């Protein structure tokens with residue numbers, strides 16, 4: 001019923017000579033086209049590289065289509081918004097606190113990147129979270145179209161260098177530093193199938209991934225296409241959101257919310273009511289196993305792109321991947337009892353989960369010691 005947001009990102013596209021075109025020439029809007037329904041009896045019709053719905057997002061097409069967009073105004077130093085440094089510092093500090101409070105795992109990853117990047121990512125996250133809260137939070141049912149219009153106006157004001165409040169100030173500063181463009185869209189939020197759920201994940205988390213790429217930066221020596229790197233960032237967002245959904249099933253059920261694909265629940269003889277009743281059954285376990293497999297699938301895809309990021313941005317991303325994978329392990333470890341308690345319990349369990357991720361740990365450690 002509600003809406004989330006979508007982003008337009010102006011990526012550094014790698015062209016055939018391996019060089020990035022100038023910032024001026026490229027802007028991409030990450031819009032979504034929903035693919036026609038696949039008729040199939042398989043549990044995960046989309047669980048293959050060729051079948052993933054992202055193929056329908058045509059990221060490259062989007063990048064190219066929007067490449068003509070003109071954001072020169074933002075590159076004009078005269079138009080750069082001026083803030084009192086203390087005010088801006090306070091604004092970013094507030095964004096940091098919100099990110100640390102509401103996106104704990106994500107926040108840990110941001111701590112490992114450079115100061116300028118982490119601030120930008122916090123500002124982006126906060127705006128996304130506020131939009132999400134507005135359109136999908138507890139009071140979303142009362143959201144009038146006038147209020148949504150006002151929110152859109154405020155977004156425009158951010159891009160015009162006139163932030164409405166202190167939190168908007170950080171994003172205003174960020175969009176003048178990094179090639180980002182963002183828009184608010186409305187979409188429904190009941191998930192009959194994975195495609196609908198994917199779309200939701202795309203809006204709430206995939207977009208954060210897409211927006212993060214220009215901030216994280218692509219390695220100058222990278223030879224792979226910009227599209228594949230953007231895709232990887234998108235997959236990290238999708239995997240993260242799927243993981244959060246699986247981790248928080250019980251919490252969401254207490255709020256009367258089910259973020260699981262109904263048709264897949266049905267294939268295991270389950271329905272929303274079973275989820276809301278919060279009973280861990282064999283059917284539930286089998287259902288969860290499949291869902292976890294799918295989240296891991298997205299993380300594996302994301303990992304391929306992480307190595308193509310700017311050196312300084314790789315290990316925060318690898319570390320985040322490690323943390324997200326540990327959450328999935330913890331759900332398994334808890335015998336899929338995420339219906340009655342939070343599976344991710346921290347402490348010793350997490351440490352033991354770490355041991356299953358030696359390759360990730362090795363990469364992070366190697367980067368830490370050798371810078372590569």
Ligand SMILES: CC(C)=CCC/C(C)=C/CC/C(C)=C/CC/C(C)=C/COP(=O)(O)OP(=O)(O)O
Nearest residue numbers: 102103104105106205208209212233237240305
């Ligand atoms: C892989 C490549 C090429 C780039 C990575 C680019 C980045 C930084 C992508 C981040 C994508 C991502 C993980 C988005 C999710 C943001 C989000 C909605 C986080 C929610 O926060 P959590 O920290 O998971 O929440 P909890 O506090 O509930 O754990």
